[in-house]
Amino acid sequence: MARYAAWNIEAARALVARMSRLDGAAMPILHALQDEFGYVDREAVPLIADALNLSRAEVHGTVTFYHDFRERPAGRRVIKLCRAEACQAVGCESLVDHLARRHGVAVDATTADGDLTVETVYCLGNCALGPAALVDGELVGRLDAESLSALCHGGAVEMAQSPEGGAA
Numbered sequence: 001m002a003r004y005a006a007w008n009i010e011a012a013r014a015l016v017a018r019m020s021r022l023d024g025a026a027m028p029i030l031h032a033l034q035d036e037f038g039y040v041d042r043e044a045v046p047l048i049a050d051a052l053n054l055s056r057a058e059v060h061g062t063v064t065f066y067h068d069f070r071e072r073p074a075g076r077r078v079i080k081l082c083r084a085e086a087c088q089a090v091g092c093e094s095l096v097d098h099l100a101r102r103h104g105v106a107v108d109a110t111t112a113d114g115d116l117t118v119e120t121v122y123c124l125g126n127c128a129l130g131p132a133a134l135v136d137g138e139l140v141g142r143l144d145a146e147s148l149s150a151l152c153h154g155g156a157v158e159m160a161q162s163p164e165g166g167a168a
C-alpha cells in the first residue's frame with residue numbers, strides 16, 4: 001500500500017520550481033515534498049536553498065525544527081499517536097509501552113522492515129474519544145492494545161472506527 005512516490009530528484013526539482021514564487025515558499029515546498037514522497041530527502045535541501053536564495057543551513061534548520069517533517073522515508077503504515085493530556089488520562093502511555101513490547105517499535109521511529117512508523121502528536125481534537133491517533137491520515141479513537149495491534153499489522157482503519165467517527 002505505497003501511499004508515497006519513491007524519491008525522485010527530477011520530480012522534486014520540478015515541484016520546487018513550480019512553487020518557488022510563492023510568498024514564504026519554504027514551508028509550502030517542504031509540505032508538498034513530504035506529501036509527495038513521505039519525507040524530505042536530504043537532496044531536496046540544496047534544491048530549495050538555490051531556488052529561494054537561502055543557505056543550505058537555513059533550509060536544513062527548518063526541516064529539523066518542525067517535527068512534522070521526516071528526514072527518512074515513512075513506514076508503509078504511519079500511526080500518529082496522541083500523547084496530550086486528555087489521551088494520557090485514558091491510557092495512551094500504556095499504548096506506547098504496548099508498541100515497544102509487542103511490536104518492537106518506539107515512538108518517533110520506524111520498524112527496520114519499513115512496515116510501520118509511529119509518531120507522537122499532541123491533540124487531534126478527538127479528546128472525548130481518546131486514546132486517539134491518526135492512522136494513515138484517518139482519525140481513530142478509543143484505541144486499545146488489541147485495536148492498535150490490528151492497525152500495526154495493517155488492519156483496515158475502518159474496522160477500528162465506530163459509526164460516529166471514534167473507535168469501536
Ligand code: FES
Pocket residue numbers: 082083084085086087088122123124125126127128130132
Ligand atoms: S488529547 Fe488526544 S485528541 Fe485531544
